Amino acid sequence: MSGNPAASAPRCRLGVNIDHVATIRNARGGAHPDPVRAAELALMAGADGITAHLREDRRHIRDEDVQRLRALDAALNLEMAATEEMLAIALELRPHAVCLVPEKREERTTEGGLDAAGQEEALRRFAEELGAAGSRLSLFIDPDERQVEAAARIGAPVVELHTGEYAEAALSTTPTRIQAAWDAIDRAAALGDRLGLEVHGGHGLTFQNVSNIAAIPAMRELNIGHFLVGEAVFMGLDDAIREMRRLIDDARTGMLV
Numbered sequence: 001m002s003g004n005p006a007a008s009a010p011r012c013r014l015g016v017n018i019d020h021v022a023t024i025r026n027a028r029g030g031a032h033p034d035p036v037r038a039a040e041l042a043l044m045a046g047a048d049g050i051t052a053h054l055r056e057d058r059r060h061i062r063d064e065d066v067q068r069l070r071a072l073d074a075a076l077n078l079e080m081a082a083t084e085e086m087l088a089i090a091l092e093l094r095p096h097a098v099c100l101v102p103e104k105r106e107e108r109t110t111e112g113g114l115d116a117a118g119q120e121e122a123l124r125r126f127a128e129e130l131g132a133a134g135s136r137l138s139l140f141i142d143p144d145e146r147q148v149e150a151a152a153r154i155g156a157p158v159v160e161l162h163t164g165e166y167a168e169a170a171l172s173t174t175p176t177r178i179q180a181a182w183d184a185i186d187r188a189a190a191l192g193d194r195l196g197l198e199v200h201g202g203h204g205l206t207f208q209n210v211s212n213i214a215a216i217p218a219m220r221e222l223n224i225g226h227f228l229v230g231e232a233v234f235m236g237l238d239d240a241i242r243e244m245r246r247l248i249d250d251a252r253t254g255m256l257v
C-alpha cells in the first residue's frame with residue numbers, strides 16, 4: 001500500500017453487525033444470546049452504529065429483532081435485498097440507513113456486490129422512496145468503478161465497497177493478489193469520493209486485515225460483524241470491539257494518502 005502520512009484524517013466510523021449473534025441464538029430456537037443486548041454492549045464499547053441484515057430467509061436476524069434494534073438510541077444500518085417486501089419494511093421502520101445487498105438463497109454469506117449498473121432505474125426508485133422517508137441509502141457494491149459511477153447516477157448518497165476479495169486474498173498470502181484487491185478498493189473509494197459519495201467498506205474484515213482498509217483516505221465507515229462475534233467467544237465482545245476501534249483509529253492516525 002502506498003502514500004504519504006497525513007497530519008490528520010477524518011474519523012472512520014465502526015458499524016458493528018450483530019447478525020451472527022442471532023445465528024447462535026437460532027441454533028437452539030430460543031432467545032439467548034439476544035442480538036439486541038449485543039447491540040447495546042457494542043454501542044457501550046465504542047461502536048458508532050449497528051448493522052443488521054434482515055435476509056429474505058430470516059436465517060439470522062428476524063423482523064422482531066429489527067423492530068427492537070430500531071428502538072435503540074443509535075444509528076441502525078438495515079441491510080436488505082432490493083425487493084418490494086423489504087422496501088415496505090424499511091419504509092415502515094425508517095432506520096437511519098438502508099444498505100441494499102444482493103441475496104442468493106443458496107449462498108452461505110454475501111458473495112458479491114449489488115449490480116447497480118444493471119438495474120439503475122429500479123434502484124433509483126428505492127433511492128427516492130427511502131430518501132423521502134429520511135433513510136440514507138447505501139449500495140453494497142464490488143470495488144468496481146463502473147458500479148460506483150452507477151451508484152452516483154442512481155442518487156445513492158453512500159456506497160459500501162465489498163472487501164471480501166481483499167479479505168480472501170489476505171488469507172492467500174499472495175502479495176500480488178492482496179495488492180490488486182487493495183488497489184481496486186482504493187481506486188473505487190477515491191472515485192466515490194470525487195463523485196461526492198460517502199464511502200464505506202465491509203465484509204470479512206478482521207484484526208489482521210482491517211488497517212490497510214481503514215487507512216484508505218476516503219473510507220468513512222467500516223461495517224464488521226462475523227469476525228467480532230467469533231472473537232467475542234475468546235476475548236469478549238467489549239474487548240473485541242475496543243481492539244477493532246483501536247486498530248481503525250491507529251490506521252487513520254498514521255494513514256497514507
Ligand SMILES: CC(=O)[C@@H](O)[C@H](O)COP(=O)(O)O
Nearest residue numbers: 019053079101109110202203
Ligand atoms: C453484506 C455483508 O457483507 C454482511 O452484512 C453479510 O451479509 C453478513 O450476513 P451473512 O453472513 O448472512 O451474509
Ligand SMILES: NCC(=O)COP(=O)(O)O
Nearest residue numbers: 017202203204223225226
Ligand atoms: N456489510 C458488511 C457487514 O455488515 C459485516 O460483514 P462481516 O464482517 O460479517 O463479513
